[in-house]
Amino acid sequence: MREHPASTIDTRAHSIGAAAQASGVKVPTIRYYEEIGLLPAPPRTDGGRRAYAMGDIRRLAFIRHARELGFEIEAIRALLALQDRPDQSCAAADAIARDRLAEVEERIASLTALKAELTRMIEGCSHGEVGVCRVIETLADHGACRHHRRGDA
Amino acid sequence: MREHPASTIDTRAHSIGAAAQASGVKVPTIRYYEEIGLLPAPPRTDGGRRAYAMGDIRRLAFIRHARELGFEIEAIRALLALQDRPDQSCAAADAIARDRLAEVEERIASLTALKAELTRMIEGCSHGEVGVCRVIETLADHGACRHHRRGDA
DNA sequence: GCTTGCTCCTCCAGTCGCTAGAGGATGTAG
DNA sequence: CTACATCCTCTAGCGACTGGAGGAGCAAGC
Numbered sequence: 001m002r003e004h005p006a007s008t009i010d011t012r013a014h015s016i017g018a019a020a021q022a023s024g025v026k027v028p029t030i031r032y033y034e035e036i037g038l039l040p041a042p043p044r045t046d047g048g049r050r051a052y053a054m055g056d057i058r059r060l061a062f063i064r065h066a067r068e069l070g071f072e073i074e075a076i077r078a079l080l081a082l083q084d085r086p087d088q089s090c091a092a093a094d095a096i097a098r099d100r101l102a103e104v105e106e107r108i109a110s111l112t113a114l115k116a117e118l119t120r121m122i123e124g125c126s127h128g129e130v131g132v133c134r135v136i137e138t139l140a141d142h143g144a145c146r147h148h149r150r151g152d153a
Numbered sequence: 154m155r156e157h158p159a160s161t162i163d164t165r166a167h168s169i170g171a172a173a174q175a176s177g178v179k180v181p182t183i184r185y186y187e188e189i190g191l192l193p194a195p196p197r198t199d200g201g202r203r204a205y206a207m208g209d210i211r212r213l214a215f216i217r218h219a220r221e222l223g224f225e226i227e228a229i230r231a232l233l234a235l236q237d238r239p240d241q242s243c244a245a246a247d248a249i250a251r252d253r254l255a256e257v258e259e260r261i262a263s264l265t266a267l268k269a270e271l272t273r274m275i276e277g278c279s280h281g282e283v284g285v286c287r288v289i290e291t292l293a294d295h296g297a298c299r300h301h302r303r304g305d306a
Numbered sequence: 307g308c309t310t311g312c313t314c315c316t317c318c319a320g321t322c323g324c325t326a327g328a329g330g331a332t333g334t335a336g
Numbered sequence: 337c338t339a340c341a342t343c344c345t346c347t348a349g350c351g352a353c354t355g356g357a358g359g360a361g362c363a364a365g366c
Contacts, residue, residue, distance in 0.1 A: 016344095029324065047344090058293065065293075073322080098275060104264050111260055118257060122254060136246055168314075181354060199361095203315090307366100313360105313362080315358100315360070319355085325349080326348085327346100330343100331345100332342080333340100333341085333342075333343085334339100
């Protein structure tokens with residue numbers, strides 16, 4: 001952001017560092033995205049440095065936001081493919097988002113159960129010795145736990 | 154769980170497969186836990202096979218439960234160390250559980266914000282073309298997102 | 307006794323999404 | 337013209353497993 005000609009209409013002059021600043025994606029991560037084909041390889045300067053256009057930076061911001069929302073790389077790849085052909089139906093994008101929503105809801109449910117169990121553990125802890133500690137006991141006794149989830153926590 | 158001599162007092166006769174069944178931890182994962190020192194290396198039969206006692210299986214179930222609850226390996230290692238010396242104060246175990254609870258609560262908050270955003274995205278989707286798709290748009294436009302979280306999703 | 311077929315063994319490579327470091331080239335400010 | 341920041345490529349590592357290759361052991365049926 002220090003060397004930023006952000007107010008100019010310059011569309012092909014951003015170094016990887018500037019792109020990182022502008023998009024919020026770290027430099028090595030940008031290179032990684034290029035490597036896995038999520039971001040097209042930009043042209044290079046005479047010195048061999050990557051020169052990004054605003055479109056690339058927007059793409060990076062898109063990726064970052066999607067990652068923050070927990071979309072996997074493959075889902076993002078699919079979303080980007082859709083974005084690249086804007087005359088298509090958005091049913092596919094909708095489906096991807098719905099899948100993600102379902103995942104998120106399941107995870108919230110899991111974590112809520114987990115929270116209850118942790119709270120129970122902590123409340124049961126009489127701050128005495130481990131021998132009578134609910135925390136350890138609850139973890140050891142699988143049967144004491146009634147929430148039957150099977151996602152990750 | 155099928156060949157379980159759970160009623161017998163057999164303490165040292167379980168193959169790794171039986172231990173996996175009984176504990177719910179997969180065979181390669183058990184070997185992995187041994188490798189990283191989370192589970193002590195059991196004695197071997199003449200043929201070189203691991204022979205687990207009930208205590209090992211309980212330990213595995215403990216680990217599994219803790220993993221399901223989202224405890225990291227290092228936290229579990231700490232809990233197991235506590236468990237191995239039951240005459241100590243359970244303050245440490247309590248602290249670990251409390252840390253974990255705080256994490257879980259934060260994560261629930263994140264996911265709830267995320268859920269709202271996904272819902273907003275999906276509801277805005279008019280099932281038309283990608284060009285006007287809220288899902289894509291919301292992801293592209295970082296400014297449209299007001300939830301300022303910074304954990305993982 | 308012998309073969310079938312399951313389980314077990316070790317070792318190594320791969321997963322996902324990065325992150326960090328080495329060792330060197332390039333670009334820029336004073 | 338000299339510092340120094342930034343960039344380059346390449347490789348290895350993280351956590352927590354998962355899977356496969358290639359071989360040995362073992363129980364049961366014929």
